[in-house]
Amino acid sequence: MNFPKSTDVIIIGGGLVGCSVGYQLAKRGRDVIILEMRNLASGASGRNGGMVTQLDGRDKNKEAILNRLNYTRENNKMLAGLAEELSYDFEYNRCGGIDIACSEEEWEYFKKLVPFQKEVGDEEVILVDKQQLKDLCSLLSDIVWGARYRPTDGTLNPFKLNIGFALAAKKYKAKVFTETKIEKIVIKHGTAIGVETNNGYIQANLIINAANAWAPLLIPEIDILPLRQVAVVTERIPELPVYSFEAIIDRQVIFGSTQQKSGNLLVGGLGTQARKREDHYKEDLSPYEIEGSTAIFNILFKGLGDVNIIRSWAGTMAFTADGLPCIGPIPQIQGLYIVAGFSNGMAFAPIIGKLVAEDLTQGKPSITLKPFNPERFYNKKISWPDSYNYTVLAEFLERK
Numbered sequence: 431m432n433f434p435k436s437t438d439v440i441i442i443g444g445g446l447v448g449c450s451v452g453y454q455l456a457k458r459g460r461d462v463i464i465l466e467m468r469n470l471a472s473g474a475s476g477r478n479g480g481m482v483t484q485l486d487g488r489d490k491n492k493e494a495i496l497n498r499l500n501y502t503r504e505n506n507k508m509l510a511g512l513a514e515e516l517s518y519d520f521e522y523n524r525c526g527g528i529d530i531a532c533s534e535e536e537w538e539y540f541k542k543l544v545p546f547q548k549e550v551g552d553e554e555v556i557l558v559d560k561q562q563l564k565d566l567c568s569l570l571s572d573i574v575w576g577a578r579y580r581p582t583d584g585t586l587n588p589f590k591l592n593i594g595f596a597l598a599a600k601k602y603k604a605k606v607f608t609e610t611k612i613e614k615i616v617i618k619h620g621t622a623i624g625v626e627t628n629n630g631y632i633q634a635n636l637i638i639n640a641a642n643a644w645a646p647l648l649i650p651e652i653d654i655l656p657l658r659q660v661a662v663v664t665e666r667i668p669e670l671p672v673y674s675f676e677a678i679i680d681r682q683v684i685f686g687s688t689q690q691k692s693g694n695l696l697v698g699g700l701g702t703q704a705r706k707r708e709d710h711y712k713e714d715l716s717p718y719e720i721e722g723s724t725a726i727f728n729i730l731f732k733g734l735g736d737v738n739i740i741r742s743w744a745g746t747m748a749f750t751a752d753g754l755p756c757i758g759p760i761p762q763i764q765g766l767y768i769v770a771g772f773s774n775g776m777a778f779a780p781i782i783g784k785l786v787a788e789d790l791t792q793g794k795p796s797i798t799l800k801p802f803n804p805e806r807f808y809n810k811k812i813s814w815p816d817s818y819n820y821t822v823l824a825e826f827l828e829r830k
């Protein structure tokens with residue numbers, strides 16, 4: 431395929447979000463090109479735990495809760511029919527998800543948080559005590575006190591969902607170019623007119639930055655922080671029921687663990703050694719990090735001491751000041767749109783692709799995208815902690 435000179439829409443980033451937006455726009459008749467600097471799903475989308483967690487974070491704040499649930503509940507509905515729509519199985523399993531309290535303090539907090547969530551309209555969430563939790567997952571150790579349980583959370587194979595969207599986009603004539611890095615977005619008289627890449631220049635009517643953690647390298651006016659996380663996969667554990675779970679152990683947030691269809695246990699979000707902003711883009715793993723991951727693993731599960739870890743990796747997700755992504759036109763620049771800042775994209779990417787395409791083709795999405803307006807961060811520099819990891823950021827923003 432010849433490298434094009436011009437197109438209607440350029441999407442920067444071939445992750446789950448870029449491909450979801452690309453599919454929905456191509457389906458609506460736009461002429462789309464997805465440009466990815468490495469391979470499809472080579473960023474966070476091919477490196478995550480696959481948990482579909484409708485309400486991440488433990489905020490006791492009505493607005494924060496609804497700003498996530500209003501979209502993630504719709505996302506869940508969409509996921510139910512998406513494999514058929516895309517003609518691609520991405521192993522979606524609505525198996526339920528548990529957010530585990532590992533201390534008395536957290537358990538006491540959950541006893542207040544869950545009734546509060548119900549009061550603001552989150553009817554699905556259930557408080558389960560230690561015994562009920564152990565009935566759900568017998569391999570949990572005695573460190574657990576109880577959990578917040580959501581029966582409609584689930585797991586999926588993120589790599590497959592990413593590829594499924596890309597293939598479906600291609601069916602609607604979208605073009606995908608990998609190993610194509612955008613070096614610069616070209617702006618002339620306040621309008622984005624094209625991109626310079628390592629393969630040449632492409633002119634476009636609309637440029638969408640879906641590079642997530644890398645998005646601020648191309649649009650520095652929007653402050654999105656890269657956040658490196660590590661993940662490990664064990665050999666097959668037949669006895670463990672399939673649940674997606676999160677927990678905080680030793681102030682480390684473990685927010686990704688699912689048992690894959692094959693029976694392997696994938697645990698993500700374990701301690702990272704990265705501290706400086708630039709280190710959060712490093713995707714290799716140190717032996718220390720694998721050891722640290724194993725130690726935490728053995729604290730949470732009993733009887734898994736002899737289970738081998740067969741694979742491990744790191745990946746970079748994105749973090750914003752309010753935990754919500756940035757979606758919409760970039761202020762003061764025509765033709766430039768951003769869809770980035772996802773820390774839990776599985777619960778958002780499909781529905782956001784649809785809403786963005788509605789916004790860009792009809793001028794009105796079926797659910798407002800206002801809570802994600804990039805203006806809220808535009809040119810507002812945040813004094814992030816100089817050295818950080820997930821826990822430090824969550825505490826900095828009080829999103830424990």
Ligand SMILES: Cc1cc2nc3c(=O)[nH]c(=O)nc-3n(C[C@H](O)[C@H](O)[C@H](O)COP(=O)(O)OP(=O)(O)OC[C@H]3O[C@@H](n4cnc5c(N)ncnc54)[C@H](O)[C@@H]3O)c2cc1C
Nearest residue numbers: 443445446447467473474475478479481612745774775776
């Ligand atoms: C270890 C780990 C565990 C996680 N667990 C979960 C989980 O269980 N559930 C959940 O919902 N979320 C989880 N996440 C987060 C989730 O992976 C992300 O929210 C999601 O993948 C974001 O998708 P994306 O398409 O926006 O970003 P990405 O998949 O990162 O895609 C961005 C793409 O842009 C490309 N790119 C960057 N710069 C350029 C450029 N200049 N030119 C061209 N291309 C460029 C990158 O190569 C990349 O492929 C986890 C993340 C990690 C790292």
